[in-house]
Amino acid sequence: MIYSIFKNLVSIRNGSRILPTCAKSVYFSRIISLFVVRYESGIAGKDQSFSISYLINTVGLSPQSALSVSKKIHFETSEQPDTVISFLMNHSFSKPQIRSIIQKWPASLLCNPEKTLLPKLQFFYSKRISGVRLLRVLSSNPDVLKRSLDNRIVPNFNAFKEVTRCNDEQVFLAYKNCSNVLWCDFGTKIAPKLAILKECGVPESTVMAEVVDHPRAFAVNHDNFRITVEEVKKLGFNPSKHNFLTALQAFLQISKSSREKKFNNLKKWGWSNEVVLSAFEKYPRFMMFSEQKITAVMSYFVHTMGWKASDIANRPVLLSYSLERRIIPRLCYSKSTEKEFLRRFVIPYEDPYLLKLYEQKLKTLKK
Numbered sequence: 001m002i003y004s005i006f007k008n009l010v011s012i013r014n015g016s017r018i019l020p021t022c023a024k025s026v027y028f029s030r031i032i033s034l035f036v037v038r039y040e041s042g043i044a045g046k047d048q049s050f051s052i053s054y055l056i057n058t059v060g061l062s063p064q065s066a067l068s069v070s071k072k073i074h075f076e077t078s079e080q081p082d083t084v085i086s087f088l089m090n091h092s093f094s095k096p097q098i099r100s101i102i103q104k105w106p107a108s109l110l111c112n113p114e115k116t117l118l119p120k121l122q123f124f125y126s127k128r129i130s131g132v133r134l135l136r137v138l139s140s141n142p143d144v145l146k147r148s149l150d151n152r153i154v155p156n157f158n159a160f161k162e163v164t165r166c167n168d169e170q171v172f173l174a175y176k177n178c179s180n181v182l183w184c185d186f187g188t189k190i191a192p193k194l195a196i197l198k199e200c201g202v203p204e205s206t207v208m209a210e211v212v213d214h215p216r217a218f219a220v221n222h223d224n225f226r227i228t229v230e231e232v233k234k235l236g237f238n239p240s241k242h243n244f245l246t247a248l249q250a251f252l253q254i255s256k257s258s259r260e261k262k263f264n265n266l267k268k269w270g271w272s273n274e275v276v277l278s279a280f281e282k283y284p285r286f287m288m289f290s291e292q293k294i295t296a297v298m299s300y301f302v303h304t305m306g307w308k309a310s311d312i313a314n315r316p317v318l319l320s321y322s323l324e325r326r327i328i329p330r331l332c333y334s335k336s337t338e339k340e341f342l343r344r345f346v347i348p349y350e351d352p353y354l355l356k357l358y359e360q361k362l363k364t365l366k367k
Helices: 002-008 026-040 046-059 063-070 079-090 095-104 106-110 118-126 131-140 142-146 149-164 168-177 191-199 204-213 215-219 222-234 242-253 256-267 273-282 284-288 291-304 309-314 316-320 323-333 338-345 352-366
Strands: 011-013 016-018
Touching: 046 063, 046 079, 046 095, 063 095, 079 095, 079 106, 095 106, 095 131, 095 142, 106 142, 118 131, 118 149, 131 142, 131 168, 149 168, 149 191, 149 204, 168 204, 168 215, 191 204, 191 222, 204 215, 204 242, 215 242, 222 242, 242 273, 242 284, 256 273, 256 291, 273 284, 273 309, 273 316, 284 316, 291 309, 291 316, 291 323, 309 316
Parallel strands: none
Antiparallel strands: 011 016
8 A cells, every 4th residue: 555655646658757846855766766666666575675774864865876786785684784875985995886796796895804805905005005095996996805815816926917017006907907817827827928929029018018007908818818809900000119018909899780880980081991991000099989079079170260170180189178178168279288278378378367267178178
């Protein structure tokens, strides 16, 4: 009966729930949302109902997120979840960070924090990794906290550091960009790909810098990696130049069908196959931008600024610039960095109004 009452209080418009005027109270709307979630989930069982309530009221999840998380874990008392949350708070994780961990790793609420979490945190503390960065990275990607410290984290941390000759902070930043760094077998998953690059002539120092800065490129299938390396070589990229690795990263990150779509999109602007490949060779990174971004920048330069499409092909780095923050506010001086642009065109005039006008223009475009 009570489910019918609450369900009737909520009208549906275009697939969205619309709460009545009386539900403007945050507390009341939360109650209604919780009952709707329970109703739509087929009236959750007692344990799941308690889990949902806890996830909403204590963790701060939305009713929908709470329902999703509760399907992966069940608890009938708050004793264990309270222990985990207290542990994380005592180690300086903020409420939003704790919420992020629980959403990404629901089972964390039921772990023994002293056995599962503490040894890993102590390991990272021992590496003198910035506390702020440590908490931010672990909350956005808690995957490593699930792994064995002795069998995965320590040996992979040490292997990555030894091979790349980077410092502890850089190893952790590599993990931030690709969680495989600290839990996959470095010797069988990453090392063979480093060997492939060295064999084809990429300088060792460049290879090591690349695996630290862009480790995700080394997490792909081994055969696919080798085939893509050969494909980039056939396009004429010189392995001894840095743009070889940028082109490789672009091809590994984007499927062949997506690349073809982008090539065809650029051909609509009058770029021939040769022009597209020439632009790609000059600035391979533009291939990683979305079609929407490429089209928006091309359209502005050609239709608004009156440039020729070939002008952008000759300087494809222009495709990387932000329309709102760089191209439109500065017009034809978009190649300058923010500091250089201010030094050349704003600060010399010692006019506070000019600087204020420029800052207001940036804020308007960001909205």
